[in-house]
Structure formats: C-alpha cells, structure tokens
Amino acid sequence: MTSRDRRVAILQAAANAKSQAKTRAAEQAIRALIKRGEPITFQAVQREAGVSHTFLYGHPDIRGRIEALRSQSRPASPQHRPRPTTRSS
16 A cells, blocks of 8 residues: 555545534434424524535435424415405405
C-alpha cells in the first residue's frame, strides 16, 4: 500500500465516521422532537441535529422517516367546504 493509498483510506474512514455521526444526530433529533410533541419537518430536524438540508434529503432512510412522520403530524386537508351563505346568494 502506497502512502497515497493510506491517505485515501484515512480520508474515507473519516468521511464515513462523519456521516455516521450526522445520521445519529438526525435520529436523536427526530426522537427529541417526537418526545416534545413538536412537528417533524426537515427544518426542525436540521436545526435540532445541526445538519444540512442536503444531508437529510441525500439519505433516503432519514428522508423517508421525516416524510412519514411529517405526514402523520399534519391534520388531514379539509375537504371542499361550502361557502357561507349571504343575503346576496
């Protein structure tokens, strides 16, 4: 193994460790938001975990979990509401 190969391996290991740490931070952020009863959104998770939107959107497992939890916490969209009647109608 050359010196260059060792440097590349070290950099790859560091990048993997950083990604794993960010993934753990995002998971912990989601759990904390759930525990506090706060809405689960990409922005809330980003703020809580200290990670970027790009990171969250770039990891399909985290993205899917946020999207699923976000849809659960949103109230169902109101169906067609009739307009209130007025004297002119």
